[in-house]
Amino acid sequence: AVLHGLPTYVQDADYGQVLYLDGDDGDGIGGHDSYLEFPQGFFDGKDELTVSFDVNEVSRSGNYFVFTIGQDLDKYIFLKIEPTAMRTSITTNRYLGEQTASYSSVYPNNSRTWMNIKLVITEDSLSIYRDGELIARQDVTISISDLGTDLKAYIGKSFYDGSENLPADKYFRGYFDNVKVYD
Numbered sequence: 001a002v003l004h005g006l007p008t009y010v011q012d013a014d015y016g017q018v019l020y021l022d023g024d025d026g027d028g029i030g031g032h033d034s035y036l037e038f039p040q041g042f043f044d045g046k047d048e049l050t051v052s053f054d055v056n057e058v059s060r061s062g063n064y065f066v067f068t069i070g071q072d073l074d075k076y077i078f079l080k081i082e083p084t085a086m087r088t089s090i091t092t093n094r095y096l097g098e099q100t101a102s103y104s105s106v107y108p109n110n111s112r113t114w115m116n117i118k119l120v121i122t123e124d125s126l127s128i129y130r131d132g133e134l135i136a137r138q139d140v141t142i143s144i145s146d147l148g149t150d151l152k153a154y155i156g157k158s159f160y161d162g163s164e165n166l167p168a169d170k171y172f173r174g175y176f177d178n179v180k181v182y183d
Helices: none
Strands: 002-004 010-012 016-022 033-038 049-057 066-071 075-080 085-091 100-102 112-122 125-130 133-139 153-154 173-182
Touching: 010 173, 049 075, 075 112, 085 112, 085 125, 100 125, 125 153, 125 173
Parallel strands: none
Antiparallel strands: 002 033, 010 016, 016 173, 033 153, 049 112, 049 173, 066 075, 066 153, 075 085, 085 100, 100 133, 112 125, 125 133
C-alpha cells in the first residue's frame, strides 16, 4: 500500500505504533488529506473477502468513507463509521442504487475509542462486525466483480472528490492498526 498526504505514525498507550490519518473533519483545524491506497487491482474478482482493522474514529460528522473499493462515483463499496452508527453500501448506480447494511444506536459510542471492525463481503451479502459481534447484515445483488476490474481501494478517502458538480467528501480522520484482508 502507498500512503498519501502527511500521514504519521504515532505512539498509542494500548496499541503501540499506529497510523494516524489527519483528514479534514470540518473543525477548522484542517488536515493534509491523508489516506492509504491499496495497489490498483488488488481486490479484482475477490467476491468473498473480509477486511479487518482496528480503528479509533476521530471524524465526527459529514460525508466521508473510512474504507472503499471501486471504480468511481458510479461503482463502489464503502464503510462509514460515525459516533453512533455504521454502514456499508455497495452500488453500480451511484448513491441512488446503494444496497446497505447499517447499524445505529446511542451506545456503544464509536467515537474516540479503539474497536476492531470486520467488513465481510460475499457475492450476496454485506456484514459488519464490531469487536467480534455482528451488528449489521444485508442481502445484496451486487458483488465485487460487478464493480469492474483495475479496482481502486482506499482507507480514509472517498470517490466523491468534488467532480461532476457534486460536493467533495471529507477525508477521514482517525487512527488505524492491524489492517488485514482475508479471502
